[in-house]
Amino acid sequence: MTRALPDRQQLPRALYRAAQVRALDQAAIEQEGVGAEALMERAGAAAFSVLRARWPQAGSIVVLAGAGNNGGDGYVLARLAHQHRLGVRLLTLGEHEHLSGPALAAARAYRDAGGSVEPFTRLPPDAELIVDALLGTGLERPVTGRWADAVAQCNAARAPVLALDMPSGLHADSGRVLGVALEAAVTISFIGLKCGLFTGRGPDHCGEVCFDALRVPALIYASEIPAARRIDWQQQQRLLPPRRRSAHKGALGFVLLVGGDAGMSGAPRLAGEAALRTGAGRVAIATHPAHAAVLNLSRPELMVQGIAEPDAAEAASATAPEAALDHALSRASVVALGPGLGQGAWGQALYQRVLAADLPLVLDADGLNLLAQAPQRREHWVLTPHPGEAARLLDSSVAEVEADRLGAVRQLQARYGGVVVLKGAGSLIQGPGPRPSALCIDGNPGMASAGMGDVLTGIIAALLGQGLEPVLAAEVGVCLHAAAGDRAAKPGERGLIASDLIAALQPLLGLAERGAAERGADRQAERR
Numbered sequence: 001m002t003r004a005l006p007d008r009q010q011l012p013r014a015l016y017r018a019a020q021v022r023a024l025d026q027a028a029i030e031q032e033g034v035g036a037e038a039l040m041e042r043a044g045a046a047a048f049s050v051l052r053a054r055w056p057q058a059g060s061i062v063v064l065a066g067a068g069n070n071g072g073d074g075y076v077l078a079r080l081a082h083q084h085r086l087g088v089r090l091l092t093l094g095e096h097e098h099l100s101g102p103a104l105a106a107a108r109a110y111r112d113a114g115g116s117v118e119p120f121t122r123l124p125p126d127a128e129l130i131v132d133a134l135l136g137t138g139l140e141r142p143v144t145g146r147w148a149d150a151v152a153q154c155n156a157a158r159a160p161v162l163a164l165d166m167p168s169g170l171h172a173d174s175g176r177v178l179g180v181a182l183e184a185a186v187t188i189s190f191i192g193l194k195c196g197l198f199t200g201r202g203p204d205h206c207g208e209v210c211f212d213a214l215r216v217p218a219l220i221y222a223s224e225i226p227a228a229r230r231i232d233w234q235q236q237q238r239l240l241p242p243r244r245r246s247a248h249k250g251a252l253g254f255v256l257l258v259g260g261d262a263g264m265s266g267a268p269r270l271a272g273e274a275a276l277r278t279g280a281g282r283v284a285i286a287t288h289p290a291h292a293a294v295l296n297l298s299r300p301e302l303m304v305q306g307i308a309e310p311d312a313a314e315a316a317s318a319t320a321p322e323a324a325l326d327h328a329l330s331r332a333s334v335v336a337l338g339p340g341l342g343q344g345a346w347g348q349a350l351y352q353r354v355l356a357a358d359l360p361l362v363l364d365a366d367g368l369n370l371l372a373q374a375p376q377r378r379e380h381w382v383l384t385p386h387p388g389e390a391a392r393l394l395d396s397s398v399a400e401v402e403a404d405r406l407g408a409v410r411q412l413q414a415r416y417g418g419v420v421v422l423k424g425a426g427s428l429i430q431g432p433g434p435r436p437s438a439l440c441i442d443g444n445p446g447m448a449s450a451g452m453g454d455v456l457t458g459i460i461a462a463l464l465g466q467g468l469e470p471v472l473a474a475e476v477g478v479c480l481h482a483a484a485g486d487r488a489a490k491p492g493e494r495g496l497i498a499s500d501l502i503a504a505l506q507p508l509l510g511l512a513e514r515g516a517a518e519r520g521a522d523r524q525a526e527r528r
Contacts, residue, residue, distance in 0.1 A: 011209065012193055012230075013231075015198065015436075016226055016227055017227045018137040018194060020192065021192040023223070023224060024220055028217070034215075036101060037102040040072050040102045042215060043190050044074070045080060047073060047076075048080040048081060050188050051162055055129050055162075058128045059086055060089075061081050061127070061130075062127040062129070062131070062159070063075075063077060063088065064150060065093070066136070066168075067095050067096050069102065069103050070136030070137075071094070071096075071107075072105075072106040073190075074133025075090070075110045076110075078090045078115055078131075079113050089116070089127075090115060090116070091119065092117055093146060093147055120150055122153060123154065123157055127157065130159050130161045131161075132161050135166070136165045139168070148179060151181065154182050155182060160185035160186075161182060161207075162184065162187075163184035163206070165187075165190055166187065166189070170182075170196055170206070171196050173227075173404070173406070174195070175195070175197070175201050175426075176402065176404070177201050181201065183205050183207075185208070189211050190213075190214055191214055192224075193209070193211055225436065227436060228428070230441050231479055233483035233508070235479075236480070237476070239468070239472055240512055242513075249282055250282075251281065252280060253466050254281065254282045254332050255275045255461045256283075256286060256329065256332035257272050257335075258325070259286075259367075260288055261346055265295055266454075268285045268287050268339050268454070270451045270502070271455065273302070275336070276458075276462075278462035278505055279462055281465070282303065284305065284331075286328050288309075292306035305324075305328055307350065309345070309346050329353070333359070333465050334361070334362070334465045335461075336458060337350075337362070339457055341370075343369055360381070361381040362382045362457050364383075364385075364456075368385050372389070372392040372395075375393070378417050382418060382419045382421065382464070382473065384423060384460065385412070386422075386424065387401045387402055387405075390409075393412060393416065394408065405422055406428065406437055410430055410437065413431070413432065421460075426441065427439070427440045427443070429475050429478055431474070442483050442485075446489045446495075447482075451498030454498065455501050484508055488500035
């Protein structure tokens, strides 16, 4: 069934690599007897249905067709548009004299219906709509030559673009741009949603995403384990544990935040307040004494302890930072280490002491940079790197991380253990075992500002303290953080700051609580 511009929550949760979708396609042909030509007809018809629903007034359509099956989908769409008396110009790129199989059949059917074919030289200036049926999902090398020229002309045109399966030039698995990529207004994906639509540069190029399974039987999908799965706050909020009427602060986690070297007091303050607003019973901050008192005055609910600079003369005394931290660690149920920590002697001393305590841990910022200098593996921590920190942890480059974010988050988890959150557009969460990576679809570009990661650290730590398993704390926390960003950005994305997210946390959690109560009341009514 085709849904024209569906609500993104209604799209399938499962995400696949291109090779997996090709295997599903082949399995439908071999096991269920669905002909390749029938699948192509369904794809072209689904795309034409979206076209008519999204642009009902469009009367002049340009279809750019490549020489493969993606081009075949374009021929089907062009034939249907021609039959509906729309103005259609089909422009070809590639060796169309070598068309074969279902693509050749689709091209012949289009010509038999009276459609004309022209080689691409330039886009007609009067096009009201462009259909991208050039390259599809199989692209592995940079787009060059006439193909790159066609993509550039599409991007410069005033007409919107409907992309079939994938915008040309975008890698289907990673969402990286291969030289140049087309910027679509709408993309319709067939049989299985591709990972690259939602990660890397995918959100920049895909526009609104639609999906059609092409009536492939549900049983076929059992043959492929998804590469990833889409998650969002609407789904994840159901995993929050209910708060009992008898709850007390001692049962809701004692979060200790360690960080904030001289001049960096804001980072632990943001993380601490986010932890409080996410429902932690108690939150303490171990930070540099230069600003300990100020943090406590500005947010009295935070317990703040100043930790002195290390000094050789007092290294063995009770006032050394390693010893001064012990009292706070003895009370904590979870530690968040890294915001504003720095990599100097003070930060390194606290880092080593926290790791020696072996408590449940969220590691971020300079905690991750120190880990990159001396790698180790643990099973009960949550690491939250942005691409720069991930590159250091993997001894690679930011470009390499961003070129394959799914591969990077899996490498990080395999190397360092625990749960890894790779932040960015379409943040990824990878836990241990065969569980597919989770990809958060909430959030907005207004969140590209300082302090956002500190807020996320506090949120995840608070959820750990309230009893969620690490992978669930990370998944729920990432989606709550992103949803708070979306709520805070309603007046506008530009100018959004991290503190705005903190203000949005309690209302979101309150809505989640009311929803849970209503669902519980409905279940009680059903039992009666």
